[in-house]
Amino acid sequence: MNILIAGAGKVGKTIANELSDEGHDITIIDSNSKVLEEAISKYDVIGVVGNSASKDVLEEANVQNMDIFIAATSADEVNLLSTITAHSLNENIHTIARIRNPEYAKQAYDMRDVFSLSLVVNPEKQTAMEIARLLKYPGFLKRETFAKARVEIVELKVLEDSILNNVKLMHLQNTVNARVLVCAVTRNGESYIPDGNFVLEKGDRIYVTGETQQLHTMLTNIGIITMPVKHAIITGGGKITYYLAEELHRSNIATSIIEYDEELCETLASKLPFATVIRGDVSDRAVLDGEEIDGYDAFVSLTGMDELNIVTSLYAHTNGVPQVVTKLGRGEAPDLIGNMPIGSVVCPKELCxxxxxxxxxxxxxxxxxxxxxxxxxxxxxxxxxxxxxxxxxxxxxxxxxxxxxxxxxxxxxxxxxxxxxxxxxxxxxxxxxxxxxxxxxxxxxxxxxxxxx
Amino acid sequence: MNIKMIARIIGYILFVEVALMLPAFAISIFMHEAAAMKGFIYAIVIALIVGALLCLFAKNAKRDRFYAREGMATTGISWIAMSLVGAVPFYVSKEIPSFIDAFFEIVSGFTTTGSSILLEVESMSKGLLFWRSFSHWIGGMGVLVFLMAIVSLGKKNQGFSLHILRAESPGPSVGKIVPRIKQTAAILYVLYIVLTVVDIAFLLLGGMNLFEACCIAFGTAGTGGFGVKNDSLASYSPYIQTVTTIFMFLFSVNFSIYYMIVLRRFKEVIRDEEFHLFLGMIMVSITLITWNVLPMFSSLKEAVHHVAFTVGTVMSTTGYATVDFDQWPSFAKSILFILMMIGACAGSTGGGMKQVRILLLLKKIRQNIHKSLHPSEVKSILVNGRAMDEGIIDNTTSYLIAYAIIVILSFIIISLDGFDLETNVSAIIATFNNIGPGFAKVGATCNFAAFSPVSKLVMCFDMLAGRLEIFPMLLLLSRSTWKRAR
Missing domain, CATH: 3.30.70.1450 (Regulator of K+ conductance, C-terminal domain)
Known part of the structure; x- marks a missing residue:
């Protein structure tokens, strides 16, 4: 198919790469010629410099012959105007827009006919939902759902004292007393697709498939205590925090939020009256210690700085917080970060x-x-x-x-x-x-x- | 530097060259030319062995670490490797006894220059004559572009082969015309093949035999200039000369214009500024030269006919001749000399500095004049209604400076051979801009045989640098290119 992508940011480029690999013909529009140039020389795509909301630029990008239009620029307003314009130039086009501002998110979905949108994507909200899902059923590092959410693949780490240690995979179902299957194992940086004779060792990261219920049975049987999360602490007060706090509130999980920016703290406090908003610098350990993070059963680092998130998550882990979630904005080098004890890693751009x-x-x-x-x-x-x-x-x-x-x-x-x-x-x-x-x-x-x- | 990936692509190029040699080989078999056959067999065997060794060496090449410098280095080395192998048939068949001469001849072929060291071409075997002309056709659009049209070089669909397209295709801002590089390359080649076939058909209609029609059309399409007769095109009918004039102009136009015409996007064609400049330059030069040389011809019609041909041959950097323009008055020759340096449009098969660079420079000069009148004025350089990136203008100026330096150095080196100034200057200009004949001792009726081997090698470098737009060749000479080699 012919696909037009507006915005050559991280999301735009990754989508371009994935879809180009799958055999689609990709055109990218971006107003910054340098960014565009980088995308063109890296992926097999063509570029048009300009504002994707402008009719002339869209026509130059040949929107009339496109099947799908994906608006992923950094500005919601541009994305919405782009999809309207694209749709008026080609009424058969499927339009997808990334909308991030919580103030628009709901109306963009409700008014999707007005904006001619086939799909609205909100990476921050999606990330919040993903994190909430991890916190509601703690114990897994990562969960991926298939088959209308009946089947999942979850990631676990084999610890030294785990009953999984030294288990031959053909005996796994008896050991954990659940209908599950180990479909991939990462050991010392190498990934394997194991057969029945594969023996698990400590330090392996295993990827287990099964129905959600069976996976929980397994979790209980191997002794990973799945105490429901009662108190979660979030660092950083951005959009994800806002969505996540709301969602956790719905699941009766108490939330504390640490944010440095005073104005943002006030906004959060007024929008999230049920949450405890603390103004403080999370890079200062005294702030985390003062909040007694070891008393929480979940720690979520959501600041805008990946490095800070990694460090604070490490700190939370060493302080014995059972469930740690780390947000990484760039989402690069999973092989380097994979072995750090920073709990589950979520990347909004990847999810989007x-x-x-x-x-x-x-x-x-x-x-x-x-x-x-x-x-x-x-x-x-x-x-x-x-x-x-x-x-x-x-x-x-x-x-x-x-x-x-x-x-x-x-x-x-x-x-x-x-x-x-x-x-x-x-x-x-x-x-x-x-x-x-x-x-x-x-x-x-x-x-x-x-x-x- | 990703040496292994470069080696692999060069290996592929040698295989492609073998395939491209087959038609010429077939002709020499068909004509029972034993010496030429032997030459082709040697070349094919060498190319296959070297290609296989390179592919073996590059067995586990990292396909993802490929950047602009790798693209440029690949292009530069490929062209040299191709020329070394391409020279073998001439040398082994003893039709060109010196290897340097054979190398010069084939470099001149691949770079679509058309400068020859042969005193006499009519006695040459048909297979080799075909190979010589066919090398123009291959070099015109570029063999790497051809490779990209038939295989995917990257891992899955990565865009790195764009670096190669950029290094091989002429023009300051080379881009794709459709999202896929493979399709872009294929579209360029389809347009190229269609235009060439139409040219052959028109030549056949003029009563030419198939062999000559092919050779002349290849020379025209690649804007090369090797003929199959000693007097180039002078002894052919005016019809054939006119057809060739028209096609020389057609092949010096940016090929994306033809694609736009196929897509019926006429608006973009009509407002293309480079095209305007090109047409304007043709009209003005033909008018001025005709006025200057009119007394030498019997009628205005005849004068226009030969002037149009000559302007076409020079602007497209082809190098065919119907008259010895070396005999023309110096005003006409001066204009031709300027046209030689300017050359054809970017994205065509022609050489020279390219029309669009002149356009950019003229606009840059205008901008600077404006700046001195209104020092704080902000003015961007627009081409086809779009602001040009500073990088492209920068690239154009540095291209010009590198161009001047190489021309001057080459000129000084070949001056050692003791020829006159006009010969030396025009020899360098003619080879560097891939035209073919120059003036005086390298004029339309003469050749390059008399130069020393060193001068010939210098001119080989100039031809390659001119065809690949300098930087891929300069990169090969730079020490830091090789220092980072792992």
């Missing part, structure tokens, strides 16, 4: 990118492309969800009779409401959704790609 990419895939889905793709194991492994259609090979054949490529694993099959995890006797039928795990370089684009020729 994946959301948009998923939407584009859904538009295109007629060709058997993936429904969902999650990058796990520091981005080295992809967990991909497909829907079985009539062109899929090996329908109704037990999996043990088929030959899949090396480093590719069928982890689950959802048939209606029934989910099966692993197992050689499982089969799939048209309409089922199948989740496959593969090394990133395996080039799996449709379900048929997983089988040996």
């Amino acid at each position: 990118t994946m959301h948009i990419v998923r939407y584009v895939r859904a538009i295109q889905n007629s060709k058997g492309a993936a429904l969902t793709i999650h990058r796990i194991a520091e981005g080295n492994v992809e967990a991909i969800e497909f829907e079985v259609d009539k062109d899929t090979k090996h329908i109704n054949e037990p999996l043990k009779n088929t030959k899949t490529k090396d480093n590719v694993l069928i982890v689950s099959i959802r048939h209606g409401t029934k989910v099966s995890i692993g197992g050689g006797d499982a089969t799939y039928d048209v309409g089922d959704s199948v989740i496959v795990v593969a090394q990133k370089n395996a080039a799996i684009h449709t379900l048929n790609d997983i089988f040996e020729e």
